[in-house]
Amino acid sequence: ETGVTQTPRHLVMGMTNKKSLKCEQHLGHNAMYWYKQSAKKPLELMFVYSLEERVENNSVPSRFSPECPNSSHLFLHLHTLQPEDSALYLCASSPQTSGSYEQFFGPGTRLTVL
Amino acid sequence: AQSVTQPDIHITVSEGASLELRCNYSYGATPYLFWYVQSPGQGLQLLLKYFSGDTLVQGIKGFEAEFKRSQSSFNLRKPSVHWSDAAEYFCAVATYNNNDMRFGAGTRLTVKP
Numbered sequence: 001e002t003g004v005t006q007t008p009r010h011l012v013m014g015m016t017n018k019k020s021l022k023c024e025q026h027l028g029h030n031a032m033y034w035y036k037q038s039a040k041k042p043l044e045l046m047f048v049y050s051l052e053e054r055v056e057n058n059s060v061p062s063r064f065s066p067e068c069p070n071s072s073h074l075f076l077h078l079h080t081l082q083p084e085d086s087a088l089y090l091c092a093s094s095p096q097t098s099g100s101y102e103q104f105f106g107p108g109t110r111l112t113v114l
Numbered sequence: 115a116q117s118v119t120q121p122d123i124h125i126t127v128s129e130g131a132s133l134e135l136r137c138n139y140s141y142g143a144t145p146y147l148f149w150y151v152q153s154p155g156q157g158l159q160l161l162l163k164y165f166s167g168d169t170l171v172q173g174i175k176g177f178e179a180e181f182k183r184s185q186s187s188f189n190l191r192k193p194s195v196h197w198s199d200a201a202e203y204f205c206a207v208a209t210y211n212n213n214d215m216r217f218g219a220g221t222r223l224t225v226k227p
Contacts, residue, residue, distance in 0.1 A: 042218060100208075
């Protein structure tokens with residue numbers, strides 16, 4: 001595997017379910033990101049991790065819970081989601097969190113909340 | 115806070131025609147500027163970036179972009195579009211010490227045969 005991978009690629013869940021999204025980067029980067037991509041809206045940064053420590057949380061509801069056990073893996077735990085949470089969730093990584101480094105994106109998880 | 119505007123939601127061009135996608139940003143200092151492309155079912159791929167120096171930057175797939183400080187713009191261009199260029203294009207802005215890369219809403223490009 002190379003680059004940034006995300007699993008699952010598609011997920012359908014009910015509002016009472018608990019599920020997790022997984023992201024793995026094989027680039028040796030120190031920073032990882034979760035973004036939400038909704039139709040007709042700009043990408044929204046949700047969480048930023050640097051060296052496994054959360055450095056940014058952009059007012060994301062508590063029903064989204066990130067976890068970064070090491071610099072290669074990032075999870076997004078989901079519980080009691082709402083239909084408006086349906087979106088494409090993108091994971092990205094970069095060498096460091098400085099804006100001078102480009103971010104490398106995974107293919108995303110398409111989430112549908114029923 | 116920095117922001118990015120992509121005025122065109124959807125553009126259609128004929129194959130072989132030239133292309134220009136517009137991007138305007140709002141930020142006090144010189145930002146770091148990026149163009150990404152997203153094909154259906156895929157993540158974002160970097161086309162090119164501007165940090166400093168020559169204001170005309172070359173990217174992959176034959177794309178280029180020009181940074182114009184006076185107009186706060188970073189427009190993406192390609193002299194001859196190929197059908198495989200049909201995708202969504204995102205302009206983004208970041209700063210050196212800021213984790214928060216801001217993206218525009220995107221421009222969807224359709225290429226007519």
